[in-house]
Amino acid sequence: MADKEALSDRQQGILNYIWRYTQERGRPPTIREIGQEVKISSTSVVNYNLTKLKEKGYLARDADVSRGLRLTDKATQIYEAVRNTVRGLVRVPLLGDIVASQPIEVGHDTPFSRYDEEDAIDLSSAMLPGKTDDLFALRVRGDSMIDAMVNDGDIVIMRRQETARNGDMVAVWLTPGDTTTLKYFHHEGDRIRLQPANPTMGPIYVAPANVRIQGKVMMVFRQTA
Amino acid sequence: MADKEALSDRQQGILNYIWRYTQERGRPPTIREIGQEVKISSTSVVNYNLTKLKEKGYLARDADVSRGLRLTDKATQIYEAVRNTVRGLVRVPLLGDIVASQPIEVGHDTPFSRYDEEDAIDLSSAMLPGKTDDLFALRVRGDSMIDAMVNDGDIVIMRRQETARNGDMVAVWLTPGDTTTLKYFHHEGDRIRLQPANPTMGPIYVAPANVRIQGKVMMVFRQTA
DNA sequence: CTTGACATCGAACGCCTGTTCGTGGTATAC
């Protein structure tokens, strides 16, 4: 409220409209179009509020030019976050390494703090079905994942979850041997079959109590150069 | 030349200008601004060419509206590729499958025709060092690449080249057996050592005359969901 | 040569659109 750059409802509405209109039509609205949207009959009032928005740093204006409006970077950033989720890049945080002899330790981060991470991987969201905000990436260390066709240095994109459906490739923590592996998950009666991705290797069978699912593998990739 | 949707120099210039102007200013140009840019004194000529561009599917127009221009998706894709190279995504064309019993056949495409491809993969350019315009992607079919830790359905990002340095992972065409495989390349004296990525498997040795390098593997990735 | 499709020009018309100006209502401060 005491914020020097706080926006009135009207100004907020105007800013939202400019953003939506520009997204949908590829050009900014006219003053009269804005007025119609936010129920202002007078163009001068719209102009007045646009000037305010400019003073507050949300808007850039080109004088004497039709549709001479542009959101500043400051304003754009507020909207961009949403836009990227809808269509574009997803930033997946690279949270650490998979070590075969330890469970995967990843804390829940707030949506904001995630982007403070130095290491992250940008993926096209088209590659990743479903929600993208519970994804994380891990780098594989050692060659203990060969049964999953994954090797040292590979990066695994995972979705945080503790249950799995048959056929999912999951990261599982096997309590008996204290090891983490990537396997295809199949619940068969009173036991769980873990099938390697490598078709030349056979499955292993474990009791449900000895399996803790860490996440579902969405993607694996490897950079060789 | 006989292409029904070929563009004259003027039309190409107009389209470029609309793209640049829109990028820089956040709004489309007016007819008169276009005319000034491409040296057309008459607004009607600009209008005439805009209509042509619309007919050819590059432009959408809103009648009786100032700056009522918009590039269609078709046109946008052409420019997006460039833009993404500068900052962000790279569109890598997915040209086909790797079949172990055939050499990789990929023709050189013009920069234009590449983007007509339906299948393409968007990658963050930060992942890929060096030039990105000679990259292509192939989908692996069958499980004949297990020695390279690559399996059916995986996608391989490659750089088109016919030579390799020691340590590069390359796609090689072995003439004796008429097979294509992915291996680490090592030139050792008068023979070539091809080392599988899978550390549990041993190398094979071949004479240089029997090896034809198809490209360098830049990245391998796998979607499991 | 004639025809017709295509490309270009200049000018005029008229709505579109930003700007300006005079006016007035509502608070808070003195």
Next chain:
DNA sequence: GTATACCACGAACAGGCGTTCGATGTCAAG
């Protein structure tokens, strides 16, 4: 009360801007 921001209104002006129309030039087909 009065002063002073702040917010809002409507009208009028002027230049911005898309549209239309008649006229001209080119070039290949008939």
